[in-house]
Amino acid sequence: MFKDIVTDVFFDLDHTLWDFEKNSALTFERILQANRVGVDLNDFLRVYIPLNLEFWKLYRDGKIIKEDLRYQRLKQTFDSLGFTISDETIHVLSEQYIEHLSSFTHLFPNTVDILDYLKPKYKLHIITNGFQEIQEKKLKNSNIHGYFDQIIDSEMAGVKKPDPIIYQLALQKANVAPEKSIMIGDSLEADIMGARAMGLHALHFNVHNDKKHDYCDMINDLNEIKSYL
Template identity: 65%
Template sequence: MFRGVVSDIFFDLDHTLWDFEKNSELTFQKILSKNQVSVVLNDFMSVYRPINLEYWKMYRENRISKPDLRYQRLKRSFDALHFPISDDTILVLADEYIEHLSSFQHLIPNAVEVLEYLSPNYRLHIITNGFQEIQEKKMRNSNIHHFFEHVIDSESVGVKKPHPRIFKFALEKAQVPAHRSLMIGDNMEADVLGARYLGFHTVHFNAHADGDPNLCKTIDDLLEIKSIL
């Protein structure tokens, strides 16, 4: 589908290549135990996941600050479980979550195989809304950093996907036109619509079962990339 058309591929990181859900759960398992917070992990994760997605959307839309995101997603989760916990402990957990998250290395199934397949023939890059201080650590610790020529993060650019400026910055950094570029990501709003506005080709990795095959090419497994590139 994109062979002979695309020269550069821009990936999102979390939920697309790096297994955020699995690594996040392992991080909470570690820090809740360390701080003797006796909440049931499965119960906590079941309420935390949707709350976290909600707060990331607010963060993308500049309706909440980074410190508020880190605190409120935990506060809301414990409140939803009616679990008594002090603000001081929540702040400790918020800091330790960021400290330990990048130490876990699980990737989305088939991520390495696909990157190895693509890297001889395409220039690969990352565009991420994740926090600058941990995104490169995630990539290095999971041994995928070497696949990518440029890593563009929202904090460095000053805007978050889907803002056009971050995609324009990525194109300028890679010195490639949009019509030769492909964006692959899990978030329809941030990755697909944001990139399409600038003229990128797009593929939606349907990690959250919210894909729209009528809007763009949608895949459920990263291995499907091998059939289109």
């Protein structure tokens, strides 16, 4: 569909190529055990995962700062579970989570296969709202850093997707027009609506079982990209 139009492919990282939930769960398993925090991991994740998404939306909308995101998502998880834990331990867990997260390297199925398929044909880039200090480590530790020409993060841009400024910066750094570009990501608001508003094509990687919409096509497996590019 886009084979004769697109020259540059922009990917989101977390929840699109890098399996955030799996790597995050392994990180919590490690740091909770190391700090002898006797909470059941499954109970913790059941509460933490939706809370984390809520706090990321607040962060994306500029309503909280990075430090609040990192602390409050843990604090409210433990509070919701009725688990008594000191602020000092929460801060330790927050720091260790960031420190260890990028050491886990699980990717979504067919990530390397689709990157191998696309790399000879297109210029590949990353646009991420993740923290600059760990996104580069995730890419390098997962052995996919070399596939990408430009890596644009929200701290570099000073704004977060779906703000048009981060897309403008990405297009500028890639030296490409929006109509020759496509954005592939999991977030309807940040990736799809943000990209479409700037004139990029888009594919929605539907890992969250979102409802169908009119912004672009949805895919459930990264290998489906081959039908479009």
